[in-house]
Amino acid sequence: xxxxxxxxxxxxxxxxxxxxxxxxxxxxxxxxxxxxxxxxxxxxxxxxxxxxxxxxxxxxxxxxxxxxxxxxxxxxxxxxxxxxxxxxxxxxxxxxxxxxxxxxxxxxxxxxxxxxxxxxxxxxxxxxxxxxxxxxxxxx
Numbered sequence: 001x002x003x004x005x006x007x008x009x010x011x012x013x014x015x016x017x018x019x020x021x022x023x024x025x026x027x028x029x030x031x032x033x034x035x036x037x038x039x040x041x042x043x044x045x046x047x048x049x050x051x052x053x054x055x056x057x058x059x060x061x062x063x064x065x066x067x068x069x070x071x072x073x074x075x076x077x078x079x080x081x082x083x084x085x086x087x088x089x090x091x092x093x094x095x096x097x098x099x100x101x102x103x104x105x106x107x108x109x110x111x112x113x114x115x116x117x118x119x120x121x122x123x124x125x126x127x128x129x130x131x132x133x134x135x136x137x138x139x140x
Contacts, residue, residue, distance in 0.1 A: 007078065007138055018126055019072040025065040033058070045107040053099070060095025067092055068123060075130060080139040086127040093123055 031037060037047045053061070067089030074082035097116065100106055133139045 011133065011138060014129060015072065015075040018075060019069075021122060022065070022069040022072045026069050029061060029065040043107070043109065046110055049104075049107045049110070057096065057099035057103075060092045060099065062092065064089050064092025064096050064123075068126070071126065071130065075126075075133075075139075078133075078139050080134050082130040082139060083127070083134055086123070086130050089123055090127060093120065 031040065032050045032053075035051075037050060067085050067087075071082045071085035071089060074080075074085055097120075100110075101116070130139065
């Protein structure tokens with residue numbers, strides 16, 4: 001039997017920050033899929049790029065975004081399913097990164113690596129954090 005530990009204050013700080021960060025991904029995804037990119041004053045070439053994602057790339061993007069967002073919700077509920085959801089988001093991120101960096105040509109302005117690396121670092125960190133919290137019996 002694993003004894004439940006008291007939840008430290010910093011856990012809640014990380015969980016709320018994760019939710020806010022991943023909500024940004026959801027907003028980006030929904031803006032694209034619902035056709036709101038024109039309202040964001042993006043260059044036409046970038047809008048065309050996002051509007052022409054093949055279905056498989058959209059599916060991976062959805063896995064990445066929704067897996068991470070729901071993983072953050074699971075963290076707030078202290079659910080062990082956060083680990084699984086963040087792992088699903090990694091699978092989505094692999095597929096999305098493959099499409100953007102290998103299978104297609106990114107338009108100017110989207111071809112930098114800085115933000116892409118930041119997304120990877122945060123996603124991996126959240127997976128490792130949720131695993132550590134599960135191992136410390138913070139997640140149930």
